[in-house]
Amino acid sequence: MSEVELEMALRADVKAAFPMLVETYQDALYRFGLRLTGNSHDAEEVAQDAFVRAFRWLLANSPPGEGQLKAWLYQVTLNVFRNRVRKPKLPTAALDAAELVRGDDGLEPATAAAAAETRAELAQVLSRLPLRYREAVVLRHVEDLTYPEMAAVLARPEGTVKSDVHRGLGLLRAALAETREEVLV
């Protein structure tokens, strides 16, 4: 179901439309949570909390303006995540086994294993970036949001968001180079 259709359905009847909202955005919010927290357990909790909060808000208020549902849901998820980080530390993200075993179709097993390893490593390094840059890189390059959408989600000017993404990618590259060296030593 498209964003616009969902928005219309929510305006008509929140309770009837909300299950469809969950269907439509569960992969996105879970993935967003996974890339921010670095582990599937926290990701599931973050996504579920975000949905529950979104539901309560929608029951009491009218849905966000036209074409803003998706950005708003990311915003709610981000708030849930930030609240958790602020509270007693999230348990350190354990490397997800799922990430390591998943192979790539059409690749030789050895290559697939290497690719999966790189991916897991990247996910790990990403989940340790400073919050500000982690959020920016994930929203732009994993979630594929546009800069105007990101500016709305993060409540920062587009220029700031762009430079955060740039800075975040730089930090990511540096951190990856570092872990590589550690492995070599």
Next chain:
Amino acid sequence: MTETEILEKLEELREVRAPAGLRANTLLATGLADAYFPLETPLGRLYVAHNPRGLSAVLHARSPQDFERAFQAELGRLAVPQDPPPKLEATLREWLRGDHRHKLRFDLRGLGEFQQAVLFKALEIPYGQIRPYSWIAREIGRPKAVRAVGTALAHNPIPLFIPCHRVVRTDGHLGNYSLIGPEAKRTVLEAEGVAVDDLVRLADSGIRYFGSDTTHIFCFPTCRYNKTLTPRHKVQFTSEAAARAAGYRPCKICKPSCAESYADGDPRVTAS
């Protein structure tokens, strides 16, 4: 890694699907769905739905999907499969054996006041006993609403645990049953130890009540008080009037007295 490689790898991080439990848990947490599980009963496999308020539905269905459809059609909420909470499952099994020491809670939201009164009254009928529709009507203070009592019981959302099967026609015949059909009613009652054939035979011969010629009390045939009666002291009545005329009073446990006899100024009451 070059920046291009990093961007490619970041894109690969998109290949993630939400775990199966996320949707279900979200719908449960928002109250948009009830949890359900299959339960083996004397009537075969039934499906039991529940939420934090209590049991919300018991239905017969050919498959989980059929159950989900029927549940949504009747209650307007979704149902998601979950493992049964061990305590609840244990209590349900106890109830099916007639052991009511643990309480069950029922979610009867959406039902009218009258129907709720009927269902709560049905809950008072002990395991292995039966009462007529007119008994419920009189007990809830609506003696003329016998037919409406039948309708309310026919739409019992939680059959078996709210024992609408223990309510039968005033002439002693079993009457209809919402769950599966009339034969199922017999099956459940027999599973509770009710001698259905004997009762039907009794009803056919017009017997409605038993009395004791030592205490001069009369009861419904399935009242537990009757079990203590020896055949020598057992008397039969075809009507309450006959029992009262013989100088018998209604039992205080099964309360067999019919509506009109409770009305003020009823000649039979004042006469006795």
